[in-house]
Amino acid sequence: MFGDLQERELIREFVRQLTAKYGRAYWVERAKSKGHLDEIWHELGKAGYLGVTVPEEYGGSGTSMTRLAILMEELCTQGVPLLFLVITTAMAAIPIARHGNEELKQRYLPAIADGSKKFCFAVTEPDAGSNSFNIRTFAKQEGDYYVIKGQKVFISGYDQAQHVLLVARTTPADQVKEKRHGISLLVVDTNAPGLSAHPMDTQIFAPERQFALYFDEVRVPRANLVGEEGRGFRALFDALNAERITVAAMAVGLGRFALQKAVEYAKVRKVFDKPIGAYQGLAHPMAIARTHLELASLMTHYAAHVFDAGQDAGMYANMAKYAGAEAGIEAVDIAIEVHGGSGFTGEVDVITVWPMARLLRTVPVAREMILNYVAEHVLGLPRSY
Amino acid sequence: MKLLVPIKRVPDPATTIQVRPDGTGIVTDNIKWVINPFDEIAIEEALRIKERLGSGEVVLVTIGEKSWQEQLRTGLAMGADRAILVVNDKPLDTLAIARVLAKVVADEKPDLVIMGKQAIDDDSNQVGQMLAELLGWPQATFASKVEISDSVCTVVREVDGGLETVQFPLPAVITTDLRLNEPRYASLPGIMKARKKEIKEIPVENLGLDLAPKLKIKALKAPPKRQAGRKVSSVQELVHLLHTEAKVI
Ligand SMILES: Cc1cc2nc3c(=O)[nH]c(=O)nc-3n(C[C@H](O)[C@H](O)[C@H](O)COP(=O)(O)OP(=O)(O)OC[C@H]3O[C@@H](n4cnc5c(N)ncnc54)[C@H](O)[C@@H]3O)c2cc1C
Numbered sequence: 017m018f019g020d021l022q023e024r025e026l027i028r029e030f031v032r033q034l035t036a037k038y039g040r041a042y043w044v045e046r047a048k049s050k051g052h053l054d055e056i057w058h059e060l061g062k063a064g065y066l067g068v069t070v071p072e073e074y075g076g077s078g079t080s081m082t083r084l085a086i087l088m089e090e091l092c093t094q095g096v097p098l099l100f101l102v103i104t105t106a107m108a109a110i111p112i113a114r115h116g117n118e119e120l121k122q123r124y125l126p127a128i129a130d131g132s133k134k135f136c137f138a139v140t141e142p143d144a145g146s147n148s149f150n151i152r153t154f155a156k157q158e159g160d161y162y163v164i165k166g167q168k169v170f171i172s173g174y175d176q177a178q179h180v181l182l183v184a185r186t187t188p189a190d191q192v193k194e195k196r197h198g199i200s201l202l203v204v205d206t207n208a209p210g211l212s213a214h215p216m217d218t219q220i221f222a223p224e225r226q227f228a229l230y231f232d233e234v235r236v237p238r239a240n241l242v243g244e245e246g247r248g249f250r251a252l253f254d255a256l257n258a259e260r261i262t263v264a265a266m267a268v269g270l271g272r273f274a275l276q277k278a279v280e281y282a283k284v285r286k287v288f289d290k291p292i293g294a295y296q297g298l299a300h301p302m303a304i305a306r307t308h309l310e311l312a313s314l315m316t317h318y319a320a321h322v323f324d325a326g327q328d329a330g331m332y333a334n335m336a337k338y339a340g341a342e343a344g345i346e347a348v349d350i351a352i353e354v355h356g357g358s359g360f361t362g363e364v365d366v367i368t369v370w371p372m373a374r375l376l377r378t379v380p381v382a383r384e385m386i387l388n389y390v391a392e393h394v395l396g397l398p399r400s401y
Numbered sequence: 402m403k404l405l406v407p408i409k410r411v412p413d414p415a416t417t418i419q420v421r422p423d424g425t426g427i428v429t430d431n432i433k434w435v436i437n438p439f440d441e442i443a444i445e446e447a448l449r450i451k452e453r454l455g456s457g458e459v460v461l462v463t464i465g466e467k468s469w470q471e472q473l474r475t476g477l478a479m480g481a482d483r484a485i486l487v488v489n490d491k492p493l494d495t496l497a498i499a500r501v502l503a504k505v506v507a508d509e510k511p512d513l514v515i516m517g518k519q520a521i522d523d524d525s526n527q528v529g530q531m532l533a534e535l536l537g538w539p540q541a542t543f544a545s546k547v548e549i550s551d552s553v554c555t556v557v558r559e560v561d562g563g564l565e566t567v568q569f570p571l572p573a574v575i576t577t578d579l580r581l582n583e584p585r586y587a588s589l590p591g592i593m594k595a596r597k598k599e600i601k602e603i604p605v606e607n608l609g610l611d612l613a614p615k616l617k618i619k620a621l622k623a624p625p626k627r628q629a630g631r632k633v634s635s636v637q638e639l640v641h642l643l644h645t646e647a648k649v650i
Pocket of ligand 1: 095103136138139140142144145146147168169171172173218220226362375378380381382383384385388401
């Protein structure tokens with residue numbers, strides 16, 4: 017379990033070398049200008065790391081959430097969160113590899129693995145966030161095509177992606193027995209005629225932006241269907257579990273990044289005669305934050321292990337996402353506190369981590385919905401909604 | 402072509418080194434160990450030579466404790482084919498290291514030994530030269546460019562005040578300088594393959610060599626803290642102080 021320790025150390029070493037070149041300063045510069053991160057993405061592709069969720073026959077190194085979690089955690093520990101590792105590497109590659117037809121796999125997987133193509137993932141709608149089965153975007157079959165109408169919101173990275181992995185209804189909700197039925201996954205090109213997008217006013221300090229997407233009679237070939245028509249929830253669950261594990265790793269890494277800054281500062285900053293790190297009022301919260309980060313990391317790698325073993329990782333992926341997000345927030349919060357007023361400056365660069373760390377409590381799935389899942393599916397309590 | 406690359410484990414150049422209070426060595430708790438950066442350049446060069454020639458074998462060797470496997474594994478992940486760990490936990494001086502390497506060379510019969518010009522921990526800059534002498538092979542130290550054709554090797558060396566080009570037949574020993582190349586990252590497939598590559602362990606006692614140190618480290622001391630400077634108010638005052646106080650002019 018937890019992957020081969022030496023392999024893990026080698027992946028971390030790779031990330032440290034890579035971020036020596038494309039590190040936090042590079043990322044911050046792109047976050048300020050809302051620019052792309054093509055250079056580091058290209059390097060990751062060249063060195064084979066974007067194939068971490070792609071089977072070997074399609075140019076990858078075999079699907080491994082364990083390795084992806086290590087990669088993400090370490091990149092974020094170095095202050096370089098790459099959102100596309102969530103939305104392309106986890107959420108697009110895995111459903112396509114597991115559920116896509118041969119043509120789709122040939123067309124997209126090698127390009128994901130070498131970094132030449134990126135996907136964004138579109139499920140959320142104005143009336144379907146936590147209640148994702150409420151989606152109304154509809155893909156109507158017409159001959160060899162689907163014709164798509166509807167709207168999506170908060171779609172990250174649309175402007176940098178070549179394709180959208182779209183979750184749409186192929187049967188209206190009132191014509192299916194269970195709400196999760198009648199949902200399908202489709203690959204749509206971001207430049208498809210009839211598809212337009214507007215940037216949204218999300219205030220996350222990161223290079224990636226969010227977009228509202230409008231589908232006005234967008235035609236895609238039937239062959240672009242991922243998995244069975246109307247049974248898209250299977251592929252969707254794979255995508256969402258992979259997403260939760262990757263996001264947990266991201267939250268843990270960001271927490272480590274902020275906390276390590278605080279620790280260094282607490283060793284040298286003297287307010288009265290001793291370094292502030294000697295005060296238990298700060299030392300204990302930092303020690304607790306570190307402990308919670310390690311616990312969350314452990315759960316993340318356990319969830320990845322269960323996922324890689326081909327078992328249902330839902331329970332652990334949800335718990336990891338909860339634990340990761342909470343630990344990340346706790347760590348960033350104490351890191352700000354330790355820095356006092358300078359914790360709020362761009363130079364110290366911890367307040368800049370706060371929006372993203374805080375985001376991960378609510379997105380991609382809100383804390384309340386995770387706890388609902390655990391209450392209902394793990395504890396067997398009755399459902400209230 | 403068979404290329405042998407000796408490597409050494411050293412503290413990460415980014416770590417702050419502390420000398421043990423008794424002066425017998427450095428504090429090793431919490432130190433991150435890495436491949437000596439010059440040796441990493443040597444691995445990269447060996448891999449490039451192999452790639453250019455289209456065939457060959459890159460063999461790594463290190464002399465140290467069992468845990469030095471980690472650095473060998475990193476080199477294997479970069480693409481080296483196999484590795485040898487001469488297991489030793491006693492202090493060895495540069496000549497002893499060169500003797501062990503000469504023995505490994507005798508067994509492995511490489512066409513080229515390529516190694517760092519010095520290790521960044523003790524900065525001795527001796528082993529490559531000693532090894533070439535023990536083997537009776539040509540040597541080219543401080544290489545900034547290496548070309549090989551038909552068992553003739555051309556090396557551009559970085560020397561004081563310029564560059565020197567030397568040509569010699571193989572087998573030979575080359576030591577690498579900083580500007581020779583930029584070492585590659587260990588790719589993910591490389592890391593996965595490295596797990597299955599062989600690391601042969603040879604206890605140093607089995608080599609039957611006289612390794613008694615000729616060199617003894619008496620004590621290590623951190624360099625003295627720099628004193629704070631002093632501001633002077635005029636050029637006249639500066640000249641005056643340099644003359645009367647520092648007595649340098
Ligand atoms: C920066 C950012 C990036 C995003 N990127 C993407 C993306 O790339 N692709 C994509 O498809 N979506 C994306 N999203 C959307 C995100 O997944 C949703 O915002 C999220 O799922 C929450 O949905 P909602 O916003 O509709 O909130 P709502 O569902 O309206 O929830 C509002 C609140 O009510 C609570 N709540 C709802 N139901 C219950 C219940 N039964 N019990 C208790 N509490 C409940 C929720 O927990 C939440 O606190 C992104 C959002 C943001 C902000």
